[in-house]
Amino acid sequence: MKKRNKDFTGDTLYKLFVYVALITLVVVIIVPVGWVFLASLKENSQFYGNPWVLPNGLHFENFVNAWNAANMGSYMLNSAIVTALALCLLLVVALPAAYCLSRFRFRGSKFLNICFMAGLFINVNYIVVPIFLMLKDGDAWLKSAFGSTFLLNNLFVLAVVYAATALPFTIYLLSGYFATLPHAFEEAAYIDGAGYGRTMIQIIFPMAKPSIITIILFNFLSFWNEYIISMTLMSSSKGAKTLPVGLLNLMQTSQAKTDFGQLYAGLVLVMLPTLILYICVQKKLTQGMTVGGLKG
Amino acid sequence: MKQHAGRNRFIALCVAPATILFTIFMILPTLNVFRMSLFERGAYSPTETFVGFQNFKALFNDAKFISSMQNTILLTVVVTVVTFFFALVFAGILTREKIKGQNFFRIVFYIPNILSVVVIAGIFSAIYKPENGMLNNILSMLSGETVMILWKDQPMVIVSIIIAMVWQAIGYYMVMYMASMSAVSESLYESSALDGAGRLTQFFQITLPLIWTNIRTTLTFFIISTINMSFLFVKAMVAKGMADVGLSFMYNQKDAGLYGYSMAAGVVLFLFSFLLSGAVNMVTKRDVLQM
Numbered sequence: 001m002k003k004r005n006k007d008f009t010g011d012t013l014y015k016l017f018v019y020v021a022l023i024t025l026v027v028v029i030i031v032p033v034g035w036v037f038l039a040s041l042k043e044n045s046q047f048y049g050n051p052w053v054l055p056n057g058l059h060f061e062n063f064v065n066a067w068n069a070a071n072m073g074s075y076m077l078n079s080a081i082v083t084a085l086a087l088c089l090l091l092v093v094a095l096p097a098a099y100c101l102s103r104f105r106f107r108g109s110k111f112l113n114i115c116f117m118a119g120l121f122i123n124v125n126y127i128v129v130p131i132f133l134m135l136k137d138g139d140a141w142l143k144s145a146f147g148s149t150f151l152l153n154n155l156f157v158l159a160v161v162y163a164a165t166a167l168p169f170t171i172y173l174l175s176g177y178f179a180t181l182p183h184a185f186e187e188a189a190y191i192d193g194a195g196y197g198r199t200m201i202q203i204i205f206p207m208a209k210p211s212i213i214t215i216i217l218f219n220f221l222s223f224w225n226e227y228i229i230s231m232t233l234m235s236s237s238k239g240a241k242t243l244p245v246g247l248l249n250l251m252q253t254s255q256a257k258t259d260f261g262q263l264y265a266g267l268v269l270v271m272l273p274t275l276i277l278y279i280c281v282q283k284k285l286t287q288g289m290t291v292g293g294l295k296g
Numbered sequence: 297m298k299q300h301a302g303r304n305r306f307i308a309l310c311v312a313p314a315t316i317l318f319t320i321f322m323i324l325p326t327l328n329v330f331r332m333s334l335f336e337r338g339a340y341s342p343t344e345t346f347v348g349f350q351n352f353k354a355l356f357n358d359a360k361f362i363s364s365m366q367n368t369i370l371l372t373v374v375v376t377v378v379t380f381f382f383a384l385v386f387a388g389i390l391t392r393e394k395i396k397g398q399n400f401f402r403i404v405f406y407i408p409n410i411l412s413v414v415v416i417a418g419i420f421s422a423i424y425k426p427e428n429g430m431l432n433n434i435l436s437m438l439s440g441e442t443v444m445i446l447w448k449d450q451p452m453v454i455v456s457i458i459i460a461m462v463w464q465a466i467g468y469y470m471v472m473y474m475a476s477m478s479a480v481s482e483s484l485y486e487s488s489a490l491d492g493a494g495r496l497t498q499f500f501q502i503t504l505p506l507i508w509t510n511i512r513t514t515l516t517f518f519i520i521s522t523i524n525m526s527f528l529f530v531k532a533m534v535a536k537g538m539a540d541v542g543l544s545f546m547y548n549q550k551d552a553g554l555y556g557y558s559m560a561a562g563v564v565l566f567l568f569s570f571l572l573s574g575a576v577n578m579v580t581k582r583d584v585l586q587m
Contacts, residue, residue: 014495018389025386026404029467032419033407035430039422051428097314100307112315119318121570122326125524125543126562129550130325130332137342164321167314196306225412228528228547244414248532251418267418274410282403 040264047260062261075246085159098174119168153239177211333560351560364540387473405467417532
């Protein structure tokens with residue numbers, strides 16, 4: 001008891017230091033993000049003075065400009081289509097595969113498991129050029145055979161590429177979960193006369209719901225935010241673009257045009273969906289990450 | 297027998313789509329990276345001529361490639377050291393101390409991780425603006441004179457990328473270490489406190505050794521991911537040609553139509569990141585402690 005009293009001032013000082021450090025970090029993170037939100041409401045002339053002044057009114061026309069003039073509206077639609085398509089495809093393909101790979105032993109199952117594990121180490125940034133060339137060659141062939149191209153500048157193909165490159169991580173996460181389930185579930189279902197497919201869809205998948213939600217969250221964020229593949233495969237200047245690529249173009253042009261209000265409104269449009277999703281499910285996300293413990 | 301055939305058909309049906317997609321869009325392109333590094337390919341025609349190790353030879357005589365590799369190494373080392381230091385220290389504090397509003401801190405620290413790199417680049421361009429940017433403005437207020445640092449020009453450009461990358465990564469790793477540190481049993485800290493161990497001793501003698509396996513794995517992945525993330529940041533943040541890292545060098549060669557050369561750079565980087573993470577894995581090997 002005596003020792004505690006002696007340490008008391010040291011303890012409070014330490015605590016104070018801890019809080020100061022933590023709050024500093026919070027400020028460092030919150031202020032720039034919040035600043036962009038405020039800046040998206042500023043008038044253009046305000047960007048030449050003190051950066052810390054508040055907007056002189058709510059200039060929502062920045063958002064209208066970004067949405068219409070800078071095409072962010074149609075980019076957003078493209079991003080939504082690609083993300084939704086890629087997520088659906090990924091779930092349809094990865095769920096059964098992960099289930100079979102983790103719960104059945106068949107010829108080649110070990111080899112396939114190793115292949116998908118090895119896939120965790122292949123980063124898309126390395127293989128984006130060969131994928132681009134493969135699609136380009138495919139387009140050239142299609143053009144000579146059918147007279148029209150299909151593979152590049154196609155939102156659907158982009159979604160397929162997203163889903164395919166997310167397979168190793170998704171299968172790894174799902175397999176980890178499926179492997180923990182006792183086999184008694186399937187045995188009971190088989191005895192009751194359910195086939196393999198029915199057992200999988202009606203018994204196993206509903207139990208995997210938490211894992212499925214986790215992979216939807218993680219992959220939503222990565223698909224929505226991705227821009228290297230999208231920039232490479234959707235390179236046509238008149239073609240459809242996803243939101244991050246559109247924003248990147250806007251960043252380059254608005255520096256020249258100095259239309260900063262529109263730029264920051266665009267930034268808000270890109271991050272708002274992810275922030276809203278994050279606030280709704282933050283518990284899930286910060287817990288789920290410990291399951292995988294790795295990221296591309 | 298019939299049931300056996302049914303089982304095999306079911307498995308084939310389940311596994312085939314994933315395997316096909318995975319083969320077309322990941323295995324084949326990966327093999328292609330290695331194959332194409334030995335070829336020269338025209339920018340406008342798909343004809344390829346075998347050139348052996350010519351591309352690699354040219355690569356190691358290319359001053360731009362050497363400097364981009366130097367940048368890669370510099371970024372990887374500095375970002376890794378700074379991020380891990382702060383992430384571990386903050387996680388140690390947050391899990392050990394009774395902090396009010398822990399959940400709030402956790403939520404805020406994770407935010408940078410959910411933002412697109414393009415958004416982060418946009419945010420940091422507002423921070424780094426030479427005239428009336430946030431950072432120069434604060435520095436001016438603190439020093440009392442007008443600071444006009446060109447953050448995104450030489451020689452500060454690498455520093456500005458490092459700051460942005462640490463800003464983005466720190467929360468993610470902190471939240472992860474908080475999860476693994478909270479699994480360390482409280483009784484260890486209590487008994488060591490009775491033996492007179494202070495906070496620092498506890499951190500180095502109990503916390504770090506017990507989560508060492510986790511630190512090792514994440515360190516390996518972090519190094520690989522930093523090499524990739526540095527590319528995303530450079531591509532989104534920095535004017536073309538201002539500063540290159542390995543992967544952005546590779547991408548620029550692709551833009552120039554030098555596909556074989558670009559893939560040779562890819563191969564070098566691929567091997568580099570594997571060797572580096574292998575080396576880190578070996579150096580950090582310790583006997584696993586059980587709780």
